[in-house]
Amino acid sequence: MQKRFNFKEVAPSALKAMVGLEMYLSKASISKTAKDLIKIRASQINGCAYCINTHTQDAIKNGETNQRIFLLNAWREAEDIFTEEEKVVLAITEEITLIHQHGLSDETYSTALQFFSETQLADIITAIITINLWNRVVLSTHLLIGQSLA
Structure with a gap:
């Protein structure tokens, strides 16, 4: 597989907008751990x-354990490894990422409201x-992996 084009050169305004979202998230109301789990x-x-490689390295730098990263794909079965709040974040992540299946369910949304404010939910969704x-x-x-988006 060969890189197709330099996104920064072809669409600098789009890249700038994407970086703007990252700037917003750097000050968001959710924890670094939640952001790392979402990204991975x-x-x-x-x-x-590319993103798995980048974000697992970032998560480790932020204090995440190898065990939790290794078990992330099976978080539902990893009973005591993730907190209830983290499990809700992961459920929301899966339902929004796989939006074509059914989107964010009412059940998951209701459970999330037990742990997070609407502002935090907006940040999780973002x-x-x-x-x-x-x-x-x-x-x-x-x-x-190893190439630069810019």
Whole structure:
């Protein structure tokens, strides 16, 4: 697979808008751990090796354990590894990433309201949408591990 084009050169305004979302998320009301879990799990679902590689490294730098990263794809079966709040974040991540199946269910949304404010939910949704955007750009341009988007 060969990189198709330099996204920054072809669509600099689009890249700037995407970076703007990242700037917003850097100050968002959700934890770094939640952001890392969202980025890794959505990237796993989308099969984005570039993003999985990048975000697992970032998560480890932020204090995430190898065990939790290894078990992320099976979080439902990893009983005591993830907190209830993290499980809700992961459920929301899966349902929004796989929106073509049924989207964010009322059940998951109601459960999320037990743990998060509406502002936090907006930030969780924004984080999920943003990583899905990056996954699609990376996969569509055939960006390989070690290459730069810019």
